[in-house]
Amino acid sequence: MSEAVGKLKKTVQGPDASKLNNVEAGLNTMDLLDLNFASFKTDLDASKKSLSELDLFFASNFKASKVTLSPGNTPSGNQANPTILGGQQFWTTTGVDEKKELNVDLLVGIAAGFLVLLLLVILIHGLLHKYKRRWLVDHYCIKWKATPEILFDIYYEHFKRKFDALRLDETNLKGHMDAVVFKYFTSAYETDKCDAIDFKKKKLIHSDCRYPTELWAENAPVLKGYDDRFKNNFFHANMCSFYTRKEWMLTEAPQMKSADKNCTISKLFWMAKQNKTQSIFTGFKITGFPKSMAGLMQVYNALERDTQPPIIHCTKDNRRTGLFTFGAMLYDDFKKTRKVNLKTNLIKIRKLRVGSVPNAEDYSYGARICWEMLASKVKLDDLRKQKYEAYKAMELFAEGGTTYYRLMKEPVDQN
Known part of the structure; x- marks a missing residue:
């Protein structure tokens, strides 16, 4: 190398000759050190081979993930050098995969x-x-829907506990279900009616009423959009709301004779038009209680099919509308809560119609109406049929009173 540089100096002049002098001096120094890199070629080749074998070892034994790259592409991140296997280039990673x-x-x-x-x-x-659906209904943390059969059984069990407790206190009542009914509902009504007495009243317009019956202000509707058809918007009625979001309009019968702008018959039909009423029920002519529940159930089922609020009223102010509605409210509330809330529904109906459920006999009959509604939804087997027949005695309140007072005169059987 030094000789070649010396020959080159003879042909070069100027600044380049000075640079060649520096190169020549460096080469002379290397010659003095006697360095020969060619002798290390064999060792370097052996090291390269060892590294390739080590790379193949990790690739095959530790199953490092491999990424195939096209020529000219390079891996990113923490990937190592390529390995040639079968002419294909692979890149190994360091454990992230x-x-x-x-x-x-x-x-x-x-x-x-x-x-x-x-x-x-x-x-x-x-x-x-x-x-075990009954267990789910009674004990599950999430409210489980009860079947009609389960509702029937719960209602029966509620009154069975009440009636059995009475029989334990007054042993002479055993075997006399009508007397048990009389005693239970008489006591219950006397206790519950105390909180269902007086509510806010609405001022009456007597010329537009058939009877001088007071009207509570709770949910009282008014006439709308009648222009000059009537003198006022007064209508003697209340709206009863159920858990099922259905509503019934409870009102008194129209006046026997009315005319001009205070005509209560005209007001009745205007209210029906206003609410898009589908049914107007004008039954309940009796002063006592029906001998059969079939008619009441037929009315109730028809009202249940209505999609708009029906209008319901008695014909002779016999207060049967309130009693029938009380039974329906009791049934609706029981389906929702699975509890027999007699007092709650007594207060509710008496907020709506003054004088509704005025005595213990009506209280008992309202529970009987609810019992019939429950039974009508169930296919009664022999056992449930026995239960149903036993508690039909809730309609025998008056007879039960006679039996009860007769039993009170008899000596108590100590056995």
């Missing part, structure tokens, strides 16, 4: 466990629903 694979396996395991647990929960609830 192993962590990802572990995380995926963990998530799959969690999902599988959750799915198995969900299937078990569904299976258990399905079995409970089929074989």
Whole structure:
């Protein structure tokens, strides 16, 4: 190399000759050190071979993930140098994909466990629903819908507990269901009526009323959009709302004779038009109680089919409208709460219509109406038929009073 530089100096002049002098001096210094890199070629080749074999070892034994790249592309991140296998270039990574694979396996395991647990929960609830639905209705943390049969049984059990307690206190009542009914509802009504006496009143317009019956202000409707057809918007009625979001309009019968702008018959039909009423029920001519529940159930089922508020009134101010509605309210409330809330519904109906359910006999008959509504939804087997017949005695309040006072005169059987 030094000789070649010396020959080159002879042909070069100027600044370039000075640079060649520096190169020549450096080469002379290297010659003095006697460095020969060519002798290390064999060692370097051996090292290269060892590194290639080590790379192949990790690639095959530790299953490092490999990424195939097209010629000219380079890997990113923490990937190592390429390895040539079968003419194809692979890049090995340093364990990040192993962590990802572990995380995926963990998530799959969690999902599988959750799915198995969900299937078990569904299976258990399905079995409970089929074989132990009453337990779900009574004890489950989430409110479970009761079947008509379960509602029937709950209502029966409520009064059975009440009636059995009476029989324990007054042993001479055993075997006399009518007397038990009389005693229970007499006591219950005397206790409950104290909170259902006086409410806010609405001022009456007597010329527009058939009877001088007071009107509570609770949910009292008014006439609308009548122009000069009537003198005022007064209408003697109240709206009764149910949990099912249905409404009934309870009113008195129209006046026997009325005319001009205070005509209560015209007002009745205007109110029906205003509310898009589909049914106007004008029954309940009796002063006592019907001998059969069939007619009442027919009326109730028809009213249930209405999509707009029906209008219901008596014909002779016999207060049967309030009693019938009390039974329907008791039934509606019981379906919602699964509790026999006699007092709650007594207060509610007496807020709507003055004088409704005025005595213990009506109280008892309202419970009997509810009992019939429950029974009408159930296919009665032999056992439930016996229960149904036994508690039909709730309509025998008057007869029960006679029996009760007769029993009170008799000596108590100590056995």
